[in-house]
Amino acid sequence: MKRLASWSLVLCFLMAASARAAAQGEQTGLVTGRVTTSADGQALAGVTVTVSSPALLGVRTTTSDINGVYLVRNLPPGEYTMAFELAGLSRQQKVARVPLGGTATVDTGMTIVVEETVQVTAVAQPALLQPRTSQNFVQSETVVLPVGRSPFLIADLAAGLTDNTPNANQVTVSGGFAYDNVWLINGVDVNDNVLGSSNNLFVEEAIGEVQVLTSGISAEYGRFSGGVVNVITRSGGNSFSGGFRLNLSNPAWSVETPFETTQRVGKLSKVHEGIIGGPLVKDQLWFFGAGRWERSSTQGAFPQTAAPLVTETDNNRYELKLTGSVSPGHTLRGSFVDNDLTTGQASLPFSIDPRAYVHPHTPNRLFVANYAGVVGTRLLATAQYSQKHWGVRNNGNTSTNIVDSPFLTRTGTMYQYNAPYFDSTDPEDRNNRQTTASLAYFVSTPGLGSHDVKGGIEQFTSTRVGGNSQTSTGYVFLADFAVGPAGAPVLDANGRIIPRFVPGSTRLQTWMPVRGAQIDVSTTSLYLQDRITAGRHLSFDLGFRYEHVTSDATAVSNGIEVNTIVPRLGASYDPVGDGRMAMYATYGHYAGKYSDVQFARNSNVGNADRYTTTYTGPAGQGLDFAPGFSPANYSVLVSGTFPRDNVRFADDLSSPLTREFTLGIGRQLTKKAHARVTYVRRDATNLVEDVIRIENGKTTVVRDGATFGTFDNIVWENSNAPTRQYQGLEMQTGYQITDDLHIWGDWTIQLQNDGTFEGEGASTPAIGSPEGDYPELLVAGRNFPSGRLDDFQRHRVRLWGVYRLGLNRYGSVDIAPLWRVNSGRTYSLVANGAALSAIQLSHNPGYAGVPTQQLFFDERGSEAFEGYGLFDVALTYSVPVWQTLAPWMKFEVLNTFNNQKLISWDTTVAPDNAGPKDENGLALNYVQGARFGQAVRPADYPRPRPGIDGGRTFLMSMGVRF
Numbered sequence: 001m002k003r004l005a006s007w008s009l010v011l012c013f014l015m016a017a018s019a020r021a022a023a024q025g026e027q028t029g030l031v032t033g034r035v036t037t038s039a040d041g042q043a044l045a046g047v048t049v050t051v052s053s054p055a056l057l058g059v060r061t062t063t064s065d066i067n068g069v070y071l072v073r074n075l076p077p078g079e080y081t082m083a084f085e086l087a088g089l090s091r092q093q094k095v096a097r098v099p100l101g102g103t104a105t106v107d108t109g110m111t112i113v114v115e116e117t118v119q120v121t122a123v124a125q126p127a128l129l130q131p132r133t134s135q136n137f138v139q140s141e142t143v144v145l146p147v148g149r150s151p152f153l154i155a156d157l158a159a160g161l162t163d164n165t166p167n168a169n170q171v172t173v174s175g176g177f178a179y180d181n182v183w184l185i186n187g188v189d190v191n192d193n194v195l196g197s198s199n200n201l202f203v204e205e206a207i208g209e210v211q212v213l214t215s216g217i218s219a220e221y222g223r224f225s226g227g228v229v230n231v232i233t234r235s236g237g238n239s240f241s242g243g244f245r246l247n248l249s250n251p252a253w254s255v256e257t258p259f260e261t262t263q264r265v266g267k268l269s270k271v272h273e274g275i276i277g278g279p280l281v282k283d284q285l286w287f288f289g290a291g292r293w294e295r296s297s298t299q300g301a302f303p304q305t306a307a308p309l310v311t312e313t314d315n316n317r318y319e320l321k322l323t324g325s326v327s328p329g330h331t332l333r334g335s336f337v338d339n340d341l342t343t344g345q346a347s348l349p350f351s352i353d354p355r356a357y358v359h360p361h362t363p364n365r366l367f368v369a370n371y372a373g374v375v376g377t378r379l380l381a382t383a384q385y386s387q388k389h390w391g392v393r394n395n396g397n398t399s400t401n402i403v404d405s406p407f408l409t410r411t412g413t414m415y416q417y418n419a420p421y422f423d424s425t426d427p428e429d430r431n432n433r434q435t436t437a438s439l440a441y442f443v444s445t446p447g448l449g450s451h452d453v454k455g456g457i458e459q460f461t462s463t464r465v466g467g468n469s470q471t472s473t474g475y476v477f478l479a480d481f482a483v484g485p486a487g488a489p490v491l492d493a494n495g496r497i498i499p500r501f502v503p504g505s506t507r508l509q510t511w512m513p514v515r516g517a518q519i520d521v522s523t524t525s526l527y528l529q530d531r532i533t534a535g536r537h538l539s540f541d542l543g544f545r546y547e548h549v550t551s552d553a554t555a556v557s558n559g560i561e562v563n564t565i566v567p568r569l570g571a572s573y574d575p576v577g578d579g580r581m582a583m584y585a586t587y588g589h590y591a592g593k594y595s596d597v598q599f600a601r602n603s604n605v606g607n608a609d610r611y612t613t614t615y616t617g618p619a620g621q622g623l624d625f626a627p628g629f630s631p632a633n634y635s636v637l638v639s640g641t642f643p644r645d646n647v648r649f650a651d652d653l654s655s656p657l658t659r660e661f662t663l664g665i666g667r668q669l670t671k672k673a674h675a676r677v678t679y680v681r682r683d684a685t686n687l688v689e690d691v692i693r694i695e696n697g698k699t700t701v702v703r704d705g706a707t708f709g710t711f712d713n714i715v716w717e718n719s720n721a722p723t724r725q726y727q728g729l730e731m732q733t734g735y736q737i738t739d740d741l742h743i744w745g746d747w748t749i750q751l752q753n754d755g756t757f758e759g760e761g762a763s764t765p766a767i768g769s770p771e772g773d774y775p776e777l778l779v780a781g782r783n784f785p786s787g788r789l790d791d792f793q794r795h796r797v798r799l800w801g802v803y804r805l806g807l808n809r810y811g812s813v814d815i816a817p818l819w820r821v822n823s824g825r826t827y828s829l830v831a832n833g834a835a836l837s838a839i840q841l842s843h844n845p846g847y848a849g850v851p852t853q854q855l856f857f858d859e860r861g862s863e864a865f866e867g868y869g870l871f872d873v874a875l876t877y878s879v880p881v882w883q884t885l886a887p888w889m890k891f892e893v894l895n896t897f898n899n900q901k902l903i904s905w906d907t908t909v910a911p912d913n914a915g916p917k918d919e920n921g922l923a924l925n926y927v928q929g930a931r932f933g934q935a936v937r938p939a940d941y942p943r944p945r946p947g948i949d950g951g952r953t954f955l956m957s958m959g960v961r962f
Contacts, residue, residue, distance in 0.1 A: 175726025176226025487930025788861025
């Protein structure tokens with residue numbers, strides 16, 4: 001009945017609103033502008049505007065309204081020619097580029113001259129007049145730059161991002177969580193349901209354009225607190241085109257980092273890509289196909305041990321897309337992408353042991369069907385359905401021998417060793433299903449301006465299946481390893497890391513997963529957005545988004561059911577009215593995603609039952625020390641989590657809410673130069689926190705007649721006690737100096753990125769904090785102080801350009817430099833896994849267990865690593881052979897000047913318990929670890945590119961396009 005009520009509300013909304021809706025993730029753009037008389041700027045109504053492009057099936061026609069405003073929607077990104085005609089006036093023709101998810105604004109003036117045509121080529125105009133902050137990167141530009149070609153690496157060029165994320169293929173936008181962005185490919189949310197990273201459901205050569213939205217984002221987009229990365233792939237055309245590409249790399253082409261102790265072994269890696277598209281029936285049916293075949297290896301070193309780490313990739317990807325016109329103005333699209341991946345890799349990003357090497361297999365595929373139809377000249381309807389399937393198989397260990405259990409370190413930075421983490425026999429699936437519908441209408445009024453009213457619905461369901469077994473043996477040991485005089489791990493006679501079993505410190509986790517557990521999180525969204533053009537000077541964006549969210553998980557009595565309404569408001573002012581300058585402001589709320597991790601905490605989906613016990617002795621070390629591997633010697637119960645028993649949700653639990661305010665100015669400096677500056681302020685509220693208080697009570701867990709113990713209850717609730725605040729300046733500029741020389745750049749300055757709540761870590765998204773836990777025992781200033789968060793970065797600069805050197809009949813060379821500057825990241829002086837003092841324990845009102853603590857010796861983020869700059873350059877030579885057939889070759893040099901500066905290091909500290917104490921009996925001073933200040937991983941030096949460890953790196957690619 002609840003679902004029926006939700007859909008009834010959706011239908012009523014559609015019937016009541018004259019609205020336009022687009023599927024979340026615009027796959028098209030629009031062109032708009034004002035038509036006036038050249039003499040006195042009076043609005044001209046009834047001007048016929050005809051739009052054509054090789055990217056468009058057929059042509060589109062509309063007329064200007066009573067205010068002289070015209071609008072043409074649903075235009076695939078590309079170059080467009082616009083013809084303006086009205087009897088008795090000069091025919092005008094202009095050319096402009098329509099960006100993905102954006103607006104091309106083309107104004108024109110007409111004169112009373114019969115039989116005269118004036119043609120003007122319009123420069124591609126940046127998004128200066130729109131309140132939202134975004135950047136678009138088209139394939140023709142990025143293909144010659146020394147950047148990676150995935151959406152994640154292309155997005156790294158945009159302002160507002162931070163060069164620091166806890167996991168691969170993530171971005172951090174304007175102080176948001178790295179797991180809480182939206183990645184869209186062809187209008188479909190392709191996020192990993194757990195880490196929030198981008199799934200590789202694309203062929204790089206097929207990517208047409210990437211749009212990055214960082215602030216002032218309209219109500220069309222939801223389920224995020226950071227930003228949106230919107231990607232579209234190509235769609236064929238009325239002429240055949242395509243190409244083949246071969247990418248070459250070799251570990252020996254990268255200079256080793258000072259951390260590496262063995263010379264790299266040369267092994268040529270090859271990645272083949274091919275694309276082809278064209279007409280099956282001209283102006284009616286297009287096809288596009290792409291393929292990618294990779295057999296590659298990259299070489300680096302395990303952290304701490306410096307043992308060689310070779311990551312192997314065996315990956316096949318395919319894409320097929322059909323675009324058809326069922327009648328003029330009505331388009332159907334269907335696409336299918338398959339990505340089959342097998343890798344050889346470290347079990348976890350922080351694994352330090354070659355024994356923790358795994359070979360997971362990841363099937364991944366996406367199906368999309370889309371309809372868009374123009375009714376008359378002002379109404380547009382769209383609908384889309386998609387399914388994404390992602391799974392992981394053979395990921396982890398297979399042994400059931402307790403000696404082959406994985407180990408995690410207890411103190412300092414967490415490392416994993418001895419055996420692979422996870423259980424290879426427990427598969428996992430993370431799937432999405434998305435259905436959208438939309439209407440669009442352009443309303444004209446003489447007194448209230450022209451309204452582009454948008455409205456839409458979306459049904460999005462994310463599904464996670466699996467018990468997330470952490471270990472095939474059923475046990476995970478928490479034990480530090482033996483170190484030598486320099487602090488490096490000591491190996492036994494068989495080359496194995498030596499665990500240390502310390503009574504009262506070493507711990508054993510016993511895991512009991514529920515295989516096949518499943519959760520579905522369903523979000524029904526409605527939005528309404530009205531963009532008002534109120535004359536030449538003012539425009540407004542007024543919108544709201546409504547979300548109704550429910551969850552259903554295996555063996556859970558209280559899921560979530562919550563309603564959220566968030567506003568999105570914006571205004572821009574053009575003081576002159578010539579479309580060259582705009583001052584703008586926005587205010588909006590972003591409701592974060594309902595993470596499959598966070599909102600499954602009270603279920604066994606990805607959360608195995610687990611209890612932890614402490615080692616009672618005897619002391620010893622090594623993998624042959626039998627007492628250390630006897631569960632009977634771990635008899636002191638410390639803690640436990642049994643999600644169905646002692647983990648609960650507050651009745652009104654909802655996602656975090658981010659409030660954003662922006663203020664800025666954009667200016668077209670010359671015909672070919674622009675600049676934009678935006679101030680962004682964000683405050684995260686309603687954060688999702690785990691709370692352990694004495695009033696929550698305790699639960700004695702009994703399963704199948706066996707009593708596992710009594711445990712403190714954990715309640716997940718929304719809280720404003722933890723804090724996250726962000727303030728920043730984002731500057732963007734571009735200058736087309738000549739037809740052959742272009743430069744672009746952006747500079748992000750973080751004025752503030754502070755708080756008490758990190759909320760995520762390596763392989764651990766959407767986590768809680770100690771704040772709110774054991775309030776009688778923990779001390780705010782020592783256990784969760786305020787300060788600079790992990791993703792604080794004062795300055796981040798990206799500056800790049802392209803110079804095309806013509807060689808006449810011998811082709812041309814594109815010279816493309818890129819300069820990347822990153823301020824040093826922050827770190828805290830904090831001891832992990834510190835025991836509670838006697839004074840703290842004396843305040844225990846009767847908890848079933850007591851925690852360990854993070855013990856800070858200064859404010860959060862009090863220390864800083866070193867900043868650095870890298871200079872990359874690419875040379876691309878292309879020569880036409882016949883018609884559009886052109887072979888080419890590209891050389892890239894990353895980190896050209898071989899910057900091997902130490903930019904991060906080991907930060908391990910321990911309490912100086914022999915020194916002075918505070919009023920809670922906690923050490924005021926610390927002792928540095930044996931390797932403090934030293935490199936303990938290749939990434940402690942600048943990385944030429946994510947996934948590539950080393951100094952100066954050479955890459956080469958070649959191919960042919962037609």
